Amino acid sequence: MALTLSKRKAVEKQPKPKAKKKPAGKKTFRATKGPKYVLFLGDEGAILLYIKGCTIVSRQFVPDASQQNLREFSQTIHKDTNAPIILVVDSMDQTFMQQTLPPVSSISVGKLIKKRLERDFGSTDIKGAIVLGREKTGRKDWNFMMVALEKSPQLSVWLEFIQDLPNRFVGIHLASVEAELILKHLLASMGKGKDEVAEWQFFVSHNKVGGFRQVILRNGRIVFTRLAQPLGESNPEVVAGSIEQEMLSTIEYMKRLSFSPQSKLDIIIITSSAIKSAIDPNKFNASSFQVMTPYDVAQSMRLEGAAQPTDQFGDVVTAAIIGCSRKHVLTMSTPQSKRVDQYYQFLLLQRLLAVLGVFGVIAYAAYLGHTIYTLNDQNQIIVEQKNTIANGLQALRQEIEKADLDVEKMSDLIDLYQQLQKEKLSPLPFIRMFEAIVPSIVQIKSLDWVISTEQRISRPNIAPLEPGMMPDPSAFRAEKKDVDVMVATLTLQFPPEASDPQVFKAVSRRVLEQYQAVFKGFEVGYTSLPAEVTENDRLEISSSKPIEIAPRSLDITMVIKGDLSLLDPPAETPQATQNPAIPQPMPVPMEQP
């Protein structure tokens, strides 16, 4: 790349007003844990770093991929085969193409980008894309930058070398693309907030293996990058002039990308202390101008052993920042490394599942152990309870045996006998009640006493509630109940003296009233009257049936019907009938002799 060097002028160092402005806002760079190897490849050589956490344990530089150099690296890498290898490339063979895609969904855009990458680049190229976001106006197209790394013979040698190593190959990062990260971490470590960052950022790193890497960022995203070959000149002023010239050319080119002199521009340069003092910041109309030595960067990022105060190049700190960063802008891979990575992810997943499974199984085993322990205790208690009750049962059996009782049989007999007693039903209590009040002048000609079972609905028995108490819903439920209903039909014969209708009427009414008073709750009435009693003189009747008129007779039929349980006669027991103290029922005279 052609460079026009301007004459160096002595310039005074500009104070850094913002450097100590907000020390409290500084953020510490959080590196990934564990050891790792970072191989920084450029057109002018390669640097191998062995990093543990934030400490660079060793660094090696080789100018090319000769067998001897590769052997040296191999020996170093074989010291820790568990440490993964990260490849950072800063070569000329990089292609960047900014593209737009129609506003498809965020799920589909990946497929479209992949298709576009396959179409626009060769199959042997190592390629990837950075999604820069969507347009905020218009169709809201997707903006993305396609990145391809040509698989040059030199790169192929390095890739084969890496794949032959026992260490895991994580992927390929481009120093230019990862400049987004470097700047972000650098600004964060310097305590610069997002609001304090200019729209345009210009990052320059003077590298040993690559040259002058320039990266232009707009709103924190890469828009343009250039790599200028190293000069082969050691005079700092010449180198500084070359850097200035390159940067001015780049700024001139940036105007095509809608950059204007009025736009805010932050410039950060990583170079040696000698060049740092030779660079003139006044040549650039930048809102902030920061020249840092690799040592400054290492101190700022707290990367131990990454740089010495006399270090001239930014390769090591750049590689260390990229290698230690938890996130990356773009990770590219070869088909072989992709396959290995898939296996590795599967391995990790298997390990994770195994750990979870072991924890689960152990937890289940602990639960089972606890269950067994609890069950043992419970079983012991049950056995003790059972023994106690069995002893009690044994004692009871002995007591029963002593009493010479067949308890089983006697209990059954008692229960059944009590049920037998409930079934007992006789017309005698009714007859006794009836005959007790029958007038002496009236004779019973016939009696027909029948019991039938009827199903009746019992009324709910609702007790008065105390204040605040809720009624029991079951109390409102009506139940069907079998009821023994008695129907007694009696033919009463009145004497001839009562043949006068008025007399008959008076006597029969009195008889009816007496029976109605005795059989409360029963239907009591006449169903058949003598012929002398006309329809107009009808007495009370118990049914809606038409009254039969008996011809020339003083017989009257009375029906008493009702629930037998309402009958409340004095108890009749065998003892009672034999006990002279209890008055016997007077027999109803069927015939007066």
Place this chain on the structure above:
Amino acid sequence: MKHQDIRKKLIIETSIIAAIFAVIGSGVLYLDMMSEERAQEKARLETELMTVTTERQNLQDKFQKVQGNPELYLEVMEKSANEGLAISRQLLRQKINEFKTRYFLNDMKLNMAPTQEMQGDQYKYKTALMNFSRMDATFDALNDEDIYSLVRAFQNELSGTLKITKFTIQRTSPLSDESLRAIAKNGQYSLVKGEIYFTWFGIKPTESDNARQ
């Protein structure tokens, strides 16, 4: 790293993990079986406890029932011993003859259906069950009082219990000189006739009780 190497590593790790799981799984399986065994033992013990508790409670209840009703116990014992809860046609015939003489019955006929077992769990116990038979009787008598006495005798002297469902008496002829003469001559005359329908209830031992004895 070549993919063959990592694949080999994957296979080795899978084997190791499988072996670890096999060992731990065996232990867990053993614990699981032991836990299951303990749970089954608990269920068995609980069933046994329930059985023993129920048996003891039942026996105690029955014993208290027998002890708490000495009069009833004696009555049941006496009736059970003297076949006071069973019936037979011979016994019934004997009683009918006895009643006919005792209550001056001109005629008495009694029909008895075969005895049947009562349906329902409340009537069936381990050692005994309730049975019944439907019967009806017709009779002629001199006086209704004799009939009432007959009914009372039916209930008190026949074994078991009677549930009378229908009872009818009717004066068949008025008392006249002719009837008085007939009574004086023969000692019997039909002035009142009646019929009675009843269900006889009794208790009989179960087959298992017979076998037990």
